[in-house]
Structures are given as structure tokens and as C-alpha cells.
Amino acid sequence: MDERAPRDPIIGRNAEIERLSTLVADESGGGRVLLLSGAAGTGKSTLLDDAARCAEAAGNRVLRATGRESERDLAFAGLHQLLRPVLREAVDLPDRQRLALLGAFGFVSDAPDPLLTGVAVLTLLSQVAERAPLVVVLDDAQWIDSASASVLAFAARRLDADPVAVLAAVRDGDPGFDREFPTLTLGPLDDAASRRLLDLRSPGLAGRIRERVLDQAAGNPLALLELAQAAHAHPHADDHGPLPVGERLEGIYAARLAELPEAGRRALLLLAAADVEDPPDAVLALLPDADDKAWPAVEESRLVRRAGRHLRFRHPLIRSAVYHAAPFDARIEAHRALADALRDELDRRAWHLAAATLYPDADVSVALEQTAGRARRRGGYAAATKALARAAELRPGRDDSARLLADAAGLAVFTGDLSWVEELAGRARARTDDPAVLAAASLHVGRLAALTRQHATVFADLAAIADDLAATHPATALDALAAAAVLRFYSGEEFQRREIDRILPRLPAGPLRDWVRIVSDPFGGGRELAPRLPDLIAATRGRPGQMTALAIAAWVLDETPLAVRTFDEAVRSWRTAGPFPDGLGGVVALAYFEYGHWGQAREVCAQLAALPVAASLDHAVACAHAIDAMVAASQGDAAGARALADEALRLVDQLESRSVAVYAHRALAAAAMVGGDYEAAYEHARMVFDPNGDPAHYHASYPALPELAESAGRSGHRADAIEIVERSARTLARGGSLRLRALVHRSRALLAEPGHAEPGFVAALADPALERWPFERAQALLEYAEWLRRRRRIAEARPFLSAAYDTFRRLGARPWTERAQAELRAAGLDVDTPDPGVFAGLSPQQQQIVRLAARGLTNREIGEKLFLSPRTVSSHLYRSFPKLGVTARSQLRDLIEGTRTTARHRE
Template structure:
């Protein structure tokens, strides 16, 4: 790999010789060495610090350590200009391994090549599949030798690459891959901030700073030394460069004057002063290199810059401005690049950019940015070039790059209306980055440039689409409702879009006053046939129990109208789930996903409904797959609320499967991400998951405490939709910890509130709760009512719980023969689902009823972790390790490791035995309707 030079301030001399001493960083260097020697528990480590603190120097030493140990090193270095080019860092990282990219499975290879601009034109790559492709590639490289991934100046990596690499970083546990990241302190690094351990480089202490100066060829002394120490402030690069300047001048007068200048300004002046003595030919190539600012040597050569061996570079190297290593010429530090660029006149910079644009005709995106940089005034042609660049970026999934290009195109557009249009398009692209502040900035700029009602409405819709997914529910709801009200007459379609978003916020927040506001705004909007679907959405989301029967009658026609529109099918599925029509919801989701490979760019509003529907239907593997995708996308986009929503569903599945500790961790993570008064839905889901985890461990007092929080002090539901499904579990826990009377009041209050609008599912749950809470002589009719409707088979876990409750009641009434049938049914369902705690409870009850419950083969699955169960079920369906990895967002190596550990527990030795072992139990669960 090429040598990188970034932040080398702590190295004694100009060359990154691994034998050189690094002063004052012993602990940090030891920490990096532990990481590359694979003795660290953390596969990812971020090195953060200000400019000149020595990040690149430390990374360089870590690279040499890794290479000496036989590791394969892949590197990418961020740069300001490259940050606007989608997947440029990923392209740089993977350039040395084209054969490995070609060897990836077809779907992964196609997605990765499309992201890198090398594949056939498609609507855009699946961004999650891009991440899986990179993970598979790195894991495959690790089959032969350890792999070290080094990302330097990561604050300048393009957003699309960061999203893919942060996806990979969270899945490196157990892989022979280490990722080291160098980034500026204080800079936001999407996808990495909360989940990666950080090693912070501060200033050198006085002893270390003195020692570093002592080791210089001409160590400064006296007043000069004091001034250097004072001005450098412990920054290693500043110490070296100020000492070098003082040595060259042989006087303290050569140092920058003390004063308010930032340290970076001092250093830039030092570097800029060295330009004065250089030949004109050297100054010209330095400016070209500074204007291009690409760390990729192949790009530099294609841009027509002289090769590293050219004599034009020698004076710059002797002046300490550049470093030549092999085929590469690099600035010694980003501040050198900045000094070279800003020391040139505006005319010279414009000439450099035009020259580069001419040289880069085969690189249209880079060419467009250079043309833009050469424009001192609005320019329609340059604006159009950038608009085309944005189109290419969007097709490759580079939404941040597209938004940046469109924003700059708007600045260059001569006409205000064109500028406003481009800004709205930029906002639409920026929505997919999750950066709400950026979207709002773009929307505000568009509003300042136009009075066009259509554009303004579009701008409001774009801002609202992302705002819905943030945690600021109260503020966002007010803004969406206000904007919808203003647009009700002039732009009713846009107004209805905003109300639809407001309804989603109402669901998340659970605030009842918002329902009344939605109804008021909806009445002001004219009713049109074309708006029927969206109006139904608003009604179903904001109040699914208001005239539920009429809403259900509308679903079949909405599903028919949506047949060719997967995104509309998904909306129909969400509405069906809200109305407790889970079978119809799952059918809609299945059909939508058959027609539409999700792009994963942004979680849609109420996307958690997909996972909940699969969970309720008994398809727990698919529920967890949906959660994994939403969590991955939400984290990459910085959308904490989307992550929290998915985490609560995942926590619930884990609790049902018996992994109580993991369930608690997921639920508590979700609670940390939200304000319970702003996000009542997530609060309730998290408490339900924590209650289920406690039940799984037999801690019924704890379970009751968690589930009691799903209802207010006076027994009303905390959330108008999410609280009701907890009624039966609340009753079950109450009976076991002596809270029967309080639970009765809550159940009856909810039953009265729902009245005739309760779904068959909720009626069954209320009947089960009443059976549990009733006097023993009065319980049977309630249990029978809870099982009476055949449609309840579509909620298998809830049905099995009721069957078990009935069987326990029958056995305690000494009706043992009658208890055996429901016990057998319940045990079969629990086994099929992999609900380990309930399997054990049903087996114990079955033995007490005289049933032979010798462990069947599928029961061995209960000894596996939930993730291992998922992998086993998919392997039993014939999926390869790579295919399983794509579904579960794991590397093939991780899948293989889980299978290896699972086979002995299952009593098998070959993959071919899986299907026979669990056919009729696990496979049936995966396909049951």
C-alpha cells in the first residue's frame, strides 16, 4: 500500500521510519499495538486529536507493526474535496484487492461494483448489501492472514463510505480484522460516535515537549525555546515546525508573533513562507496538487501531475512541504496543503482548477467540482454539470454526495427559481443522510429564494419526512400541523402529506391532544378520490379504534390499488397491523418485499410495524431480520428513534426465546435513546419487553412492575395502541405476585374503553386476562372465549399461552384428561417457535398431567442462543453461509462459527442432517400462514 503522511507531528524527523521514537505517546502506542496484535477485545479503535497531535504518526507505526506480523493492510485517507464524491474512500480502500471483489457472490459483487461506479446502471445498490459485501471481502482476506483496515483523516471520508464502513465495524467481533480510525477531535463521525472505543491524543506535557525539542538536530535554547514552548501549546507538529523555523532563521525573530492567531494560522504562515524561495515550476505543481487534494496516487497521475521522480518536486521536498514515497507525492500535513492553496492568488487558483478540469475529462464528477471551484460568479453550465453529478451519485446510493452537489449547483445557478428548485432537490437527497439540521438549512435557503407555492410545499414535505423519524416529537408535530394548515387550500396534496407525517409522530408520541389537532386539519383538507388512501392512513395511524370496522372494509381495495406499488403495499400492511389484521399485514409485507428489494437508505415511518407483524405471526426469524436492517440503517443515519423502535421488537423476541439478559440490554438501550414523555410508544414497547424478560426468568414481581408502567397511575393506557396487548401478561404476573385486585381494575377499564371497537385479538387477550384474574370457579368460560375464534391461530404465541393457562386450570380442577389436549398443542407451538422458557413450563405441566414428554429432537434447539437458532433454521432451509450472512447481516465466517458450535448441541455432525432433524417444526414455522 501507499504510504500516508497525514498528521505526523510527534515523529522526531520528517520520515515515518518505524524505528524512530515517538515522544510522549508510549501508552497510546502500546494501546494501538495491542489492537494490531489481536490481543485487544475491541476490533475497532478510534484515535482522535487535534491537528498536529500525531495521529497519522501513531497509525503509521501501527501499520508497520501489523505488516511485520504478516497482516494485510488496507488504507484510505480522507480529503476535503473527496468528501463530496460518493464511495470515494471505499474505492480507495479496495483498489488493491480487485480480484477479491470479483470473487464475491453475485449479488454482493454487483452491489459493491455499482456503488463504486463500475457496474451496470441500476436504480441504485442495496446499501446494506454493500456493507455485507465489504464485510465478506475482509473476512475472506482474513482466511489467509490478519487484516488491518486504517482510515486516516476520517472526518473527511465521504458519507456513503462511512455508512458502509460503520456497518462493517459493528460486525467485526470474531473476525481476524482490526479497524483503526484517525479523526479530528470534536468532529462528528456518523455511525461511529457511540459505539467505538476512543483513544484521545491531548497535548504533550512539558517534559515530553522539552524532550522532543532536545532531540531535534538544532535544539532551540533560551528565549527562543521558551517562545516555541509557549506558542506550540504541547502540539507536536507545532513544536517541530516552530523549532525548524527558528533553526533556519537562527533567531527568535523568525517565529510568528504572539497574539490572537490560532495555532493553525501560525503553522500555515510557516509553511507559506517556504514557498517564496521555490522555482515557479515547483510552485505550479504544488498548487495543482493542493487544488486536487486527492490522496489517491492513481488519480493524481491521471490528472496529469508530474510523477514522483520528476525534478519539480525536489525543491518542495527539501523545503519540508511534501514527501515522496514510491509513486506517491503527498503533502506532509493538511496544513501544508491549505497554506499552498490559500497563498496563491484567486486567479492562480482558478487557473489551477480549470487545468485540472481539462485533465480530468474522463472523471466527470471530479471535473464538475473543479469547474465549480473555478467559478467566481453564478454559471449555468457549471451548475448543470454538478446537477448531473448529483444524479450519478443518487443512482449509486450516495445521497450525501448528491445533496452536496445540488447545494453547490444551487449556489451557481443564475436564476433564483432554478436555485430554489435545486435546493429542494438537495433537501430531498439530504433526507436520506438523517442530518435533520442540514435538511432544515437547505429548506430555509429554498424558502428565501422563491415564492413558488409548489416548491415551498415540496420543501416542507421533505423536511417533514425526516423530522418524523427524529426524537423531537412535540416540536415536529407542531411544525407539521402548522404547515399542513397553511397549505390546506393552496396545496392540499402537500398538506395531506404533512398530516400523514403528523399522524406518525402522533403514534410515536402517544399524545392524545395531537389526535384532535389532526382531526381538525383533516377536516380543512378537501376530500378527493385520489387522496382516499392517504386519508385512511391518517385515520388508522392516529386512532385505529375509531370506527375500526369501516377502516377494515377499506383495506382490500387499498391493497388492490397498491399491487404494483411496493411502498404503498407496505403502507397497507402497516395499517392492517395497526387494526390487528396481522395476517393481512404479513401478506402485504411479503408481497411488497417480493416485488421490492429494500434499498435501506432510510427507515420509513412506522417501519417497526413490519417486525411487530412478523413477531405476532410467529415468524420470529423474519422479525429479527427486519430489526437488524432498521438498526443498521438507523445507526448509520444517526436516527436514534428508529434504532430504539427496532431494538424494542428485537428485545421482545429475545425475551420470548429465553435470552433474558440480551433482551434487557436491548430494551434498556432503547430507553436511553428516547425521552419517555416524548416517545410513549417506545417506552411501552421497552417495558413490555422487560416484562417478558422477567417472566422468562420467573421473576413475576419484577414483571408486574414493568408491565404496570404500561398503564397510568389510574389504570389508563400510556399509549393508545401499544399498551393494550400487555393486558393478559399483566394479569398473569399479577396473579403470581398478589396484585389481582389492581389488575382487574386495569383490565376492565381497558375493556370498557375499547368496547365494540376491540379486535378479535384484543377480545381474546382480555378474555384470557379475565380468566386468569377470575375466581377459580368462574374462569373456564373466559379461557374458552379466548380460544373460540379460529382466527386467533394467526397469533400462535398468544394462543399457546392461553392453551397453557387453560390446561393448568383444568389440571388443578383435577380434569387431567381434558388438560392433555391443550397441553400438547401449547407445547408443540412453543417448540416450533423456540420459546424456551415456555417450553420448560409446558413440559413440567405435561409431566404433571401424565404425558410422555421425552425430549424430542427439536427441543435441542432450546439449548442454542437465539442467533444460533436463526442460523440453524435458515441452514435447514438450504441457505448457504453467505446467503444466511446476507439475511442476518453477518459474515460467512461468523455464520460458520455458529454452526460449528451448534452441531454438537444438536447431536449432529453434518449440515445435511439439519432438515431431517427439524422438519415439521422449524421449517413449518418459517412458512406457516
């Protein structure tokens, strides 16, 4: 195999990789020993392989051995495997040591002396390390024979001055290599890492089967991959009980089961049928007593281990194999026994009854429906969806079953899994002709499909639902048109506004109809609804979905402080009641950005960008990247902004997602201006408007007017920009917000002849309410102050410059801070740097890296946040340390805190 071929990344082990890389790269001399401990399948071998490759790439010598259960009783078998590549160098050992080592391997007839053999191994490793640092890698060290393990541990404890690192992987609960050495324990992957691993290795796995794999694997990487493979082979596996495993693994464990007494097999089946949510004491009560003769054989089988009073399977795959190796009737009986034992646990009892029910049963179906309601109230949307879907299968009557499936699809929307929503909706449609249920199922699909790139198709489907049901089911029709209005906002398509205008008058009046008007046509009839928003929001407190919808309306109408306050309250409510709807994250991030809460904006973007690849919600991810790019450019990270914006444009069709395209081009224009390339900045800002000068997007384009004006004024495109600004001014004069009218005034000032610019600047700054958009106001203050200083009105310019500088500093807008600082000095004011002395000489990217490292993030975690490789992050830190006057990563936190303290004292 080509060693240079790209390899799949290791998911969810950034801290572990960092520690191994640091240990392997340490060239200070002295032995370094680390044990990797974890359950089977947690990725110990993968990490060792990665460390070995890194070591070899750095020029280190690597010696490897892997323990084998079949060689566990062969003395020195592991040592021979490890040292075989360097045995020729044993000729240079002192005679007694050479003979002891050769005797251990049976090359000479002398009986091995353990102490002398250990010394020989120590000397040989030291010799090998003289030419290049040495890394010893021992995999499955719990199976390395005891003689080899003892000798290697003896040598490892005495590598005091030699550049030798020893990495050994051992399995939890197994004796083996000396456990006194420093140990790094590999736990299960967290949920986000598990999902990324499945996205990478099984991208086609989606819907409920994907959630079952994630749930059953419990973060074990091997189990994730094995169960995903089995899920592909058994796509219609039962919803209850563990998923099946492959025939090979099932055969291995079934052979062990066959050796157990009947009572032992029944006990293990009960354990396998039980869920992790089942109360352990209730399950334990069903098992044989502790002194039952079945237990010794069960424990010797090594299928389970005791944890206090309770038993658990040694690996998630064992549970699957035990369950599916049992006869079908035995599995049914196990679930019935568990249901009887869990009479006080209504949710768990309902699930076990469902697992034991083969035919429609209204009582069991109702119990599951009630379980779904309780799960939804706790915020468990995936659990609630599964319960409703199973309730639908057991509900007599096709129409009732279809209703439950449609309701399940509605809950699945909040999981972000479009394929699951589509599957449930399709099953609902197949069971009924009821137009309301059919429409509801399609509506749920449309709400989530809106976050893909198929906006035109989804809009047509939703508009058709609204049109067809306007007379007979007006509430459902209005819901569908509201979802269509969201797509109108995403796409910016004018035809879609006209279609909404055609249908909307036929639907009942009320807040939702007003909302549709605001989102689809804010500068038409929507603007007049702004004064009613505070009262409408107050009336929806405690209902986060409605609060969020009204916060969106407030943001669209540039009632930004109200929008941010409402978003904050709604997000807190969502966090206690379930996941925040992914499709709303982009609007939340934009509101935070415009209001000056840039850190919160980037956090929201990071959460949205982490949506699983399998969900195919490209528009949502692209929106997050585009908005994140806008923040990054404003902070001075031009390279990062370009990378994010380019990725956003790659993910979407720019005609289907005009809003994302506008945000991305605004970010690219800002990034170009940071670098002083005003021609490129103008090209990107010009793409925010169509060839005729009209906005490419009816809402997203107008805030870009000042960027267009400044870049045009500095690149010779003044006439074209003036025409666009005036076209926009005529539109906004009829329904534009205070903010947008101020941006028009500012743009006119930037494009005016120098002697005629002042009225525009004064108008742009006239209303104190414009402070609600701090970055835009600070930009206007700076631009006016620059104009004043050039007219030699320096005393008038100084207060504007100071106010702008303070805002830019607070926001972290580095390019603007530097520009304001230069103007202040030109105006005769002495201004200190934001972080006096400490960050001088560091690039903006290096400053970001240092701050993240000070917070304790590893190189890989920093790289993920900043879209850099870990090696690049390491290189930046290496170059930054001398400039900061530190020698260790641990000193960065004190340095940052000291800087903040100094800044507070000075202020």
C-alpha cells in the first residue's frame, strides 16, 4: 500500500493524539513510557499506528510487537517479535548480555537469566537509540507473555537518559504489562465524535437505523463500525432489542454461549434484552441468585464482567450476539419477563411490551404514545419519535396509524435527520387518504428540506399544500405557507413572493399571517407590523417555538435589540425543552453579529456547521460558514474568512440560496478590503446586486451598500456604485428601517465629492438609536472623523475617533482598531496598543491560536476551530513563544490573564 495515500482522520481523540505526539516528539532524552488502556474496540491500535507513523515521519526508529492470545504461554515470544529487526546488533553487546538474550530466544543452550536478559534488552535499546530516537510500540500488551512483559517493564523503568519512548496498549480488566506506568485511559467517544465517525465511514446510514447504531454502540468505535455494517445488511431489523452483528462475530460468541448451562444462557439473554435505561435492580431481581451454580461458568466465559453488584457485557457487540443467538420465542419471553418486572417504570414497561407484541394492540400503542409525550416534554425528540413510530405500527386502524406516523415525522424534524423525516412521512402517506394527514406529513418534510439546496422544489410543494387546503384546512395551509416564506427568504426569489401574496389573503388573519408577510416582504406590508412585535412576543413567553419565530420577524425588520433579547430567552427555553431548531441558527448568528455579540455569533455558527454530513442540510451549514466568514473578516482573519466563504459557496446553488451567496460575497469583500485589494472587494460587493443594480436578495443585500461604496470609491467604480445606491434609496424610502436609511446616507457620503460628503455623514449618525448596531456606527464615526481630519478640523474629529476606537477594541475588530489608532495618532492623540507589548509581532491568526491554547485546547482542537492543520497550529505556537517570552504552553493562561488585568486597570 502507498504510505503516502491519505488516511481517514482519527475522530474524537484529539487530546490523546496530542499527548502521544508530544511524547514521541520529545527529544530531550530520557525514557518515556505510556500505557493506553481501554475496552476492546476503543481505538488503541489506531492511535498506536498513528503515533508510529508520526514517529517514522520524524526520522525515529520504530520497533513493534503485538501480543497474541495463542502465544501467551510462550516465554519471550513477544520480546523476540519486538527485537527481531535489530537482533544483528546484539553482536555488540557484552558477552554475558549477548548470551543471556540469545538464550532467552533459544539460540544458545544456556538457560536464560531474567535479570541479565533485562539488562541486555536495556543495552540493546540504548544502542539502537544512539543513531535515532527510538519508539517501542506494544499492541495488545495484555497478551504478551509474562517473561517478555517483565523484561520490557524492567528495561522501560531504567531508560533514564536514552531517547526511547515506550507505548503499550492494554485492554481494560486484563492483567498484563506493568500497570504502574503512566496510563492514558480511552473512554467511549462522545456523541458528536460518534456521529462524525459514522458520517465518515458509513455516510449512507441515516434515519432511525443510524440512531440505533449510535445508541447501541455507546461510543465504542469498533461497535459503531460493526453495527453500521450489519445495519446495511439488515436494513429492516426490528426496532426493539439490539441490532444484529455479522455472522462471524455472532458465531464466535454463540460458541461460548453453547458451553453455558441453561440458567446461564437465560440470564445473559435477560441482560441482552434489557436496555441501559432499565433500572439495574429490577433486572438483577430476574437473574439467578449469586450462589447459583450457573454463575462460575458465566464469568469464566468472559462475556460479562461484574461492576459492584451488577453485571454488564464486556463489549456492546457481545450483547448483540447474545440476543440474536437466542431463539425468537426466548427473546419474546425475555421481554415479557422484563415488562412484568418494570410495572412501576411506565416507559420501559411500554417498550418491553412492544417488543413482545407481534400484532396490533391498542393498549400497547397508547402506552407508547404516552411514552412519546413524556420524552418530548423532557426534550428527547429522537426517543419520542421512535416511540410514536412504534406506536403507529401497533395501532389498529390505518388512519390512526398514519396520524401517529405524521406526528412522529414532526418530532423527527428536531433531530435534523431529513432521511428519517422522509421515511416516516412516506410511511404515513402509504396508510391514508386523509388530506390533512397527507399535508402534515409533507409539511414536516418541507420544514427540514428547506435547509437543503432544493429550495425551488420544496417551495412549490409547500405552496401547493397551502393552495389546496386554504378553504378546507386553513390552519394547516397557513403552516405550509409560513414554511414556504422561509424558503422565499433563503432563495430571494421574487416569483415566490408573488405566489405567497396570491395565497395569503385566503388564509385566516392573525400573528402567523402577519409573520408570513414580514418575512416574505419586509419593505412592503411587513414594516407596518413592527410596533406590534413587543406585545406579541410578551404573549408567547414559555413557548420557545413561537418566541423564536417572532424574534426572526424582529430581526428582519431591524428591531435588533428586541430580536436578540427574544432569541436569548428562546434559546434558554429550547435548551431545557429540547434541541434548538437548526434552521434558525443562521438568523440567530446574524442578529448576534449585528448587535456586536461576535463571540456568541461564532459559537452558533460552530454548532450549526457541526451538523452531520448524513443529514445533507447543505444550506444550513453553508449559512453558518458564510456568517462565520463575515465575523472572521471583521476581526482581521482574511484567510480564514476566504476559506469559510468559499466553502459556503461550494455547498449551495447560488440561485437557490441567494441569501447565503450574499453573506459569502460580503465576507469576501470585507476580507479583500482587510488586505487592501479594493478592486477585488468591489467585484465581490458588486455581486450582491444584480446587473441592473437591484439587490440580488431583497433583504440581505442592502446592508452591503457601504462596502460597495467604499470599495467603489477606492477602485474607480464610483459612477456604477452611485446608481446602485440611489436605486436602493428609492426602495428603502418607502419601507426601509432607520438602520438601512442610515446606511444609505453613509454610502452617499463615501461616494460624494469631498466637499459635499458631510451632510451624508451627519445624517448617518444623526439618530442615537443607531448605536444598536455598534460596528456599523463605529465605521461611520471613523469615516466621518477621517473626512474631518483631512479638512483640518482635527478638534471635531477627535471625539468621533475615540468613540470608534473604543468600539472596535471592544469588538475585537483588529483592522478597524488599527485604522482608528493611526487616525488618532495623526490627530495628535497618543493611544496605547490594545494588548500593550504582549502581542506585538504576532499575526491575528497567531493571536487567535495563542488565546485558544491558553484556554487549554489541543492543537487539533484549535485546528478544527480555525480550519488549520495541527502541524500548522504547532508551528505558529513555536514561533509565537519567543515573542511572548514564554517557554511552555502552561504559561499562556497566566500571560493572557495578566494582559486582561492590565487592560482593566488602565481603563
